[in-house]
Amino acid sequence: MEEKVKERTEELEKAYESLKASETGLAEAQKMAHIGNWEWDIATDNAYWSEEMYRIFKRDPKKLAPSIGEYLSYVHPTTWITTVKSMIIQQIYVLPGLILELF
CATH class of the missing domain: 1.20.5 (Single alpha-helices involved in coiled-coils or other helix-helix interfaces)
Structure with a gap:
């Protein structure tokens, strides 16, 4: 053993x-x-940003990632809908049946 x-x-x-x-x-x-990645857990409303995301947005990596609402304020309006749709689709596969309220 x-x-x-x-x-x-x-x-x-x-x-x-x-x-x-x-x-x-x-x-x-x-x-x-000069690209980064991020994740958002809808259930806990917690976000994770890669180190490069913090550099891109000139944020302190020692602090928590911004809320999803703040992050979306950085997204250009023409890509906002696509970004939100992809976020929702990703979470639907992770948490089926979840009803989502963004704001």
Whole structure:
């Protein structure tokens, strides 16, 4: 049993290191391309921004990501509807049956 625990621990450590390397690569690619990514959890109304999103919008990465309403105020009006639709579609697949009120 002890050997199995050791084996599994080593597998998890390798997976963790691989994930960290992927995250570092993504952050470097975003910085070079000057693009970022973000996520919004409708259920908790919490947002996550990548480091590059904070740089793009000149915000302090030590602070929480802005509310979805504030983020959408940065989106150009011609792309606002498309942005909101894609956000809703993504969340519908994550939380089926959720009734959404943006504001």
